[in-house]
Amino acid sequence: MSDEKENEFQRSAAEGSGRYLVRNLQTLELPALKPRQGAPNFVFKDPLSYKVRELAESVAPTNSTVLLTGESGVGKEIFARFIHYASKRSHKPFEAVNCAALAPSLLESELFGHEKGAFSGAVAQHIGVFERANSGTLLLDEVSEMPVELQAKLLRVIQEREVSRVGGTETIPVDIRIIATTNRDLEQCVRDGEFRQDLYYRLNVFPLKIPALRERPKDIASLAKYYVGHLCESLDVQGKSLSEAALKRLEGYDYPGNIRELINVLERAVILSRDARVLDPEHIHFGAVSAQPDESDFGLDEDTEADDFELRFKAGDDQLTDIRRKVILATLERYGGNQTLTAQKLGVSVRTIHNKLKNYDP
Numbered sequence: 001m002s003d004e005k006e007n008e009f010q011r012s013a014a015e016g017s018g019r020y021l022v023r024n025l026q027t028l029e030l031p032a033l034k035p036r037q038g039a040p041n042f043v044f045k046d047p048l049s050y051k052v053r054e055l056a057e058s059v060a061p062t063n064s065t066v067l068l069t070g071e072s073g074v075g076k077e078i079f080a081r082f083i084h085y086a087s088k089r090s091h092k093p094f095e096a097v098n099c100a101a102l103a104p105s106l107l108e109s110e111l112f113g114h115e116k117g118a119f120s121g122a123v124a125q126h127i128g129v130f131e132r133a134n135s136g137t138l139l140l141d142e143v144s145e146m147p148v149e150l151q152a153k154l155l156r157v158i159q160e161r162e163v164s165r166v167g168g169t170e171t172i173p174v175d176i177r178i179i180a181t182t183n184r185d186l187e188q189c190v191r192d193g194e195f196r197q198d199l200y201y202r203l204n205v206f207p208l209k210i211p212a213l214r215e216r217p218k219d220i221a222s223l224a225k226y227y228v229g230h231l232c233e234s235l236d237v238q239g240k241s242l243s244e245a246a247l248k249r250l251e252g253y254d255y256p257g258n259i260r261e262l263i264n265v266l267e268r269a270v271i272l273s274r275d276a277r278v279l280d281p282e283h284i285h286f287g288a289v290s291a292q293p294d295e296s297d298f299g300l301d302e303d304t305e306a307d308d309f310e311l312r313f314k315a316g317d318d319q320l321t322d323i324r325r326k327v328i329l330a331t332l333e334r335y336g337g338n339q340t341l342t343a344q345k346l347g348v349s350v351r352t353i354h355n356k357l358k359n360y361d362p
């Protein structure tokens, strides 16, 4: 991106308006980090990231379907929102549905809606995301996880540009721009018979691969500084900075969990540093993480296991317990009480969330 364009982005973001403004971004997994109007949530430094953002900017003003691919935690959702808010549909709705988070029947209702009495439990009419996103953008997150029978229905909506609610007879015309994301190889899913080939070609109009964080190492320091500021604010602790040595340590790691993992590492560092104003290498703990952050690293491990996190801080440290409780409860609230989504967003198992909730006072 040219300096001029970059300045325009920063200026418009600071003004809270303009072509590159990314509005209402809920960028952080931490619930206390409320989306801020006009905040420039996109952090980039590496030339590779600029290239990807340029591609996103090229496709944004069009109505083309975009397929965002890349490992878990690389920022596919944030890119989808960026594309929407940089498009002509920016003043229209942006709706997102995670195809992996809902059981097939719930997903069908969430996508297409249902009429009252369509099935037992359908006590009222429900308007699905296709209708809610009408004239705007619909993000189909983790589209590879959509059951095959719903894929056929989705294909029909895309082709015919109309939707009918479950149990309904009416067809409702919809004008939707679709952005789909996947962290799996969709072509392989097609070869394995898990994903319809015709739907794949409908979605794969403008494929955009978001590189892993380790492929764009120059982003690490910028992201780390940005998120330390946000984390201190959200965890309600005094402002902290990163020492040069801590930054070096952060830059020396390969982040299989990408930016989500970096944020978790930083959250841990902020908590572990307690009253210190500067985060040092001793506060940076990567743990045995794979694609998903290790549960014990987050201090949320299963109740039956020894909690290393708590041992280091003496079991029952009220402040830590309270922070953890706030994080879980606020995430739960943000995702409408959905424990599966909450667990996914915090990188822990549903069982962990369930067990923790059992222990909290009503």
Ligand SMILES: Nc1ncnc2c1ncn2[C@@H]1O[C@H](COP(=O)(O)OP(=O)(O)OP(=O)(O)O)[C@@H](O)[C@H]1O
Pocket: 026, 027, 028, 029, 041, 042, 043, 044, 070, 071, 072, 073, 074, 075, 076, 077, 078, 079, 181, 182, 183, 223, 259, 260, 263
């Ligand atoms: N360029 C960026 N600047 C600031 N924050 C970012 C950036 N990219 C990603 N993030 C943050 O990293 C976290 C993970 O991003 P996101 O949820 O978009 O990833 P994803 O690829 O959709 O993950 P998954 O495949 O697991 O759903 C989010 O908190 C997001 O706000």
